[in-house]
Amino acid sequence: MTELPEPSGRxxxxxGASRGIGYGIAEALVARGDRVVITGRNEDALKEAVEKLGxxxxxxxxxKAHDLDHQSEIVERAMTAFGRVDFLVNNxxxxxxxxxxxxxxxxxxxxxFETNVISALGLAQKTWHAWQKENGGAIVNIASIAGLxxxxxxxxxxxxxxxxxxxxxQLAHEFAPRVRVNAxxxxxxxxxxxxxxYEGREEEAAAAYPLARLGVPSDIGGAAAFxxxxxxxxxxxxxxxxxxxxxxxxxxx
Numbered sequence: 001m002t003e004l005p006e007p008s009g010r011x012x013x014x015x016g017a018s019r020g021i022g023y024g025i026a027e028a029l030v031a032r033g034d035r036v037v038i039t040g041r042n043e044d045a046l047k048e049a050v051e052k053l054g055x056x057x058x059x060x061x062x063x064k065a066h067d068l069d070h071q072s073e074i075v076e077r078a079m080t081a082f083g084r085v086d087f088l089v090n091n092x093x094x095x096x097x098x099x100x101x102x103x104x105x106x107x108x109x110x111x112x113f114e115t116n117v118i119s120a121l122g123l124a125q126k127t128w129h130a131w132q133k134e135n136g137g138a139i140v141n142i143a144s145i146a147g148l149x150x151x152x153x154x155x156x157x158x159x160x161x162x163x164x165x166x167x168x169x170q171l172a173h174e175f176a177p178r179v180r181v182n183a184x185x186x187x188x189x190x191x192x193x194x195x196x197x198y199e200g201r202e203e204e205a206a207a208a209y210p211l212a213r214l215g216v217p218s219d220i221g222g223a224a225a226f227x228x229x230x231x232x233x234x235x236x237x238x239x240x241x242x243x244x245x246x247x248x249x250x251x252x253x
Contacts, residue, residue: 004054008033011082012228013074013127015065015119016092018045020191021142023053024217025089028225030057037061037078039070039092065092065119075126085131087228090120091142093160095193101155109156116160117167124171124181132179138228139175141168141183142220145243148185149250161185165239172237180236182227187243189215210245 012029016022018040026038026049035057040046046060059081063070078085094115097108120141131137146154147161165183172181188198188205198205198214206213223242226232241247 004057005031005033007035007057010086011035011037011078011084012087012089013037013039013078013085013123014089014091015039015074015123018042018049018060020193021186021189021217021220022089022091023049024219024221025091025140025142025224026053026058026221028218028221029087029228030054032225034087035059035082037074037081039063039065039074064115066114066122068122071119071122071126074123075130079130084135085127086135086137088123088127088132088137088139089142089224089228090123090139090164092116092119093142093157093193095154095157097156098153100153104156112156112160113163116157117163120164121167121171128175128179132175134178136178137180138232139168139171139179139181140224140227141165141181142224143168143183143185143239145185145187145241145246148239148241148247168239169237176236180227180232182232182235182237183239184220184223184227185239185241185243186215186220187246189217189220191217208246208249209243210248213244215242215244 014026017026017038026036030053037059039061043062046062050058050060061074143164144161146158147165151158168183
């Protein structure tokens with residue numbers, strides 16, 4: 001970002017934000033003046049993201065999402081650097097398995113749940129106790145349309161995202177009225193993470209979408225910015241589907 005906006009006075013944590021959807025979300029929050037802690041596994045990629053977003057407003061914390069010490073460090077760094085954590089965006093995720101769920105290695109399934117669901121719960125707990133319990137705020141969990149319907153060949157990922165949607169509702173109920181908790185369920189977004197779903201056949205993949213294109217990270221960034229703004233002050237426990245209209249075709253044979 002070439003020019004930083006006036007500070008909003010708010011601060012956020014966005015996990016899995018060195019690239020892709022997480023980066024798009026961090027970019028949207030920084031663009032409105034928020035200060036942000038971003039995380040990612042690759043330290044070099046994280047440093048590059050911090051430089052692009054603006055080191056005056058962004059702090060990077062490298063580590064694995066499911067690591068408890070890493071989770072503690074994320075929240076501690078946010079409190080040290082910014083003195084507050086108004087918003088938490090749980091975006092970090094993994095999908096190492098592709099194939100029938102009947103043949104899924106259960107250790108792989110455990111890894112998917114540990115990264116995609118348990119880490120989100122852990123960070124929500126830590127953020128709650130560090131700031132949000134007394135001061136309020138908002139949490140956004142990045143789910144997927146794979147959590148809303150059967151998702152052939154990525155079943156473990158889909159099940160974990162269904163759990164993420166239910167986790168959103170559980171947290172929204174328990175954390176109200178101080179903290180609003182919502183989820184975003186994207187369809188295919190053009191990122192390295194989802195590359196296998198469209199690479200070499202993007203035009204064909206996009207043809208299934210009424211809006212005639214795949215998503216881009218800024219589409220999800222805009223949704224996350226809305227769900228962490230005063231414009232969504234009466235919205236909690238909801239899953240916002242951002243799918244280019246794909247589900248409109250659900251009944252078409």
